[in-house]
Amino acid sequence: MNVTVSRKGHFNAAHRLHNVNWSKEQNEITFGKCSNPYYHGHNYEVIVAVKGPINPMTGYTVDMKLLKEIIKQEVEEPFDHKNLNEQVEEFKNLNPTAENICVVIYNRIRARIESSLKLKITLYETPRNFVECEDE
Numbered sequence: 001m002n003v004t005v006s007r008k009g010h011f012n013a014a015h016r017l018h019n020v021n022w023s024k025e026q027n028e029i030t031f032g033k034c035s036n037p038y039y040h041g042h043n044y045e046v047i048v049a050v051k052g053p054i055n056p057m058t059g060y061t062v063d064m065k066l067l068k069e070i071i072k073q074e075v076e077e078p079f080d081h082k083n084l085n086e087q088v089e090e091f092k093n094l095n096p097t098a099e100n101i102c103v104v105i106y107n108r109i110r111a112r113i114e115s116s117l118k119l120k121i122t123l124y125e126t127p128r129n130f131v132e133c134e135d136e
């Protein structure tokens with residue numbers, strides 16, 4: 001029996017959606033207000049879900065304390081109150097859309113979770129807009 005263990009994290013961050021190879025007009029047509037050169041912010045919510053068997057020695061699928069610490073180190077500390085485009089290495093040349101932020105978070109956390117466990121990331125950019133990414 002596999003069990004899914006989830007923990008929520010939160011960060012506030014600024015971003016701008018922009019393609020440097022496009023004209024101002026093309027950026028505005030594609031990204032609208034999100035291409036504002038002065039940036040704008042979101043209150044992001046992230047759900048990290050880890051799925052796998054229960055370890056009979058501990059009764060845990062994954063230690064929640066460890067999951068909390070990983071989210072803090074890999075997401076909250078590097079992203080909270082940051083300008084994602086300017087201050088987070090992965091977005092120097094990557095548009096910080098919800099999709100791309102979700103994949104960056106997935107990659108950071110995947111590297112910290114045992115490979116035998118499945119990982120799924122859900123990222124809320126607004127209470128109504130969210131994206132998901134998970135192991136293939």
Ligand code: NI
Pocket residue numbers: 015034040041042
């Ligand atoms: Ni936005």
